[in-house]
Amino acid sequence: KQEVTQIPAALSVPEGENLVLNCSFTDSAIYNLQWFRQDPGKGLTSLLLIQSSQREQTSGRLNASLDKSSGRSTLYIAASQPGDSATYLCAVNSEVVKAAGNKLTFGGGTRVLVKP
Amino acid sequence: EAQVTQNPRYLITVTGKKLTVTCSQNMNHEYMSWYRQDPGLGLRQIYYSMNVEVTDKGDVPEGYKVSRKEKRNFPLILESPSPNQTSLYFCASSFRKNMNTEAFFGQGTRLTVV
Numbered sequence: 001k002q003e004v005t006q007i008p009a010a011l012s013v014p015e016g017e018n019l020v021l022n023c024s025f026t027d028s029a030i031y032n033l034q035w036f037r038q039d040p041g042k043g044l045t046s047l048l049l050i051q052s053s054q055r056e057q058t059s060g061r062l063n064a065s066l067d068k069s070s071g072r073s074t075l076y077i078a079a080s081q082p083g084d085s086a087t088y089l090c091a092v093n094s095e096v097v098k099a100a101g102n103k104l105t106f107g108g109g110t111r112v113l114v115k116p
Numbered sequence: 117e118a119q120v121t122q123n124p125r126y127l128i129t130v131t132g133k134k135l136t137v138t139c140s141q142n143m144n145h146e147y148m149s150w151y152r153q154d155p156g157l158g159l160r161q162i163y164y165s166m167n168v169e170v171t172d173k174g175d176v177p178e179g180y181k182v183s184r185k186e187k188r189n190f191p192l193i194l195e196s197p198s199p200n201q202t203s204l205y206f207c208a209s210s211f212r213k214n215m216n217t218e219a220f221f222g223q224g225t226r227l228t229v230v
Contacts, residue, residue, distance in 0.1 A: 034219060043223035044206065089159070091219070103149065103174070104208070104219055106159040 002027045002094040006107035014115050019077035021110050023090035028068045031093040034104070035064055035075050038087045047088075048075070080114045087111045118143050122207050122222035129197055129229055137192045137225050139207030145220075146212035148190040152176065152203040153224075159206070165190055166212055197229040 003026045013019060023033070032051045036044040048064045050057045050073065056065040061078040077084055091104040120141045129135055141148065149164035151174075161174030165184040179201055181193040190209075194201060207222040 032217075036221075041204070041224075041226065044221040046218055046220065049218045091159075093219075103161055103164060104159075108158045 002030075002092060002105045004090060004092055004105050004107040006088075006090060006110050008110060009108065010111040010113075012113040012115065013080055015080060015082060017080055017114075019075075019080050019084065019112060019114075021075040021077075021088050021090075021112070023073040023075070023107050025071045025073075025092050025094075025105075027094055028071050029094060030068065033064075033066055033073050034091045034093070035062075035073075036089040036091065038089060038109070040087075044089065080112075082114050082116050085112055085114050118220065120207055120209050120220050120222040122205075122225050125223060125225060127225060127227050129227070131198055131229060132196050135194050135197060135227075137194075137205060137207075137227070139190045139192065139222060140188050141190075141207075141209040141220065142188065143209060143220065144187065145209035146187070148184065148207065148209045149174065150180070150182065150190070150192050151206045151208065153206065154203050162192070162205075197227075199229050201227065202229050203227060 005024045030052050034049045035047040037047055038044050048057045050066045063076040066073045087109045089109045091106045123138045146167045150162040151159045153159045160176045162180050163174050163182040165171045168187050171182050171184050205225045208219050210219040211217040
């Protein structure tokens with residue numbers, strides 16, 4: 001069974017500081033890992049998708065790394081802004097649930113507050 | 117624009133009154149699924165569909181039904197809603213054949229059952 005953990009559950013930083021969000025998973029046999037952003041009471045916005053063969057993926061101020069062997073991914077957000085305040089979720093598409101197709105196993109999320 | 121559309125966005129209903137939450141995607145995705153999100157429990161899969169007329173239970177299917185008569189639509193049906201089904205619901209879709217594929221999510225439906 002795949003389990004995904006995100007620590008810390010909440011994070012508060014001053015504007016301009018770099019954000020480092022962690023995601024760990026128990027089964028390294030994954031197809032991909034996806035990072036999402038969720039604003040309060042809103043939908044999930046896909047930020048980055050890292051395929052199992054990749055080590056990192058970048059989009060603007062966002063950079064996500066993947067270390068399959070250790071079961072870890074890290075999302076870096078450079079020069080944080082108040083608009084980055086949201087909950088960030090990581091989700092893993094695992095081979096162990098292949099029978100369920102593209103089922104995603106989600107972490108509990110990290111709630112981020114960027115103070116002006 | 118590629119998107120997953122859910123309706124309604126907000127719904128308040130009474131116990132036992134049947135309701136349907138619709139989900140539609142315009143990306144020709146084979147795979148569609150429903151999740152519910154609850155505080156402290158995260159997102160859990162309710163049902164999924166690999167393709168038209170192919171559906172199966174996820175982790176928390178009790179009290180829900182689905183159908184997949186067309187590729188683009190995947191409605192979630194609550195035959196007799198109960199207060200413990202009060203939650204935030206998400207529909208998602210992705211390509212099935214390529215497992216290295218991005219999942220797209222709808223904007224969510226906040227359901228309250230009183």
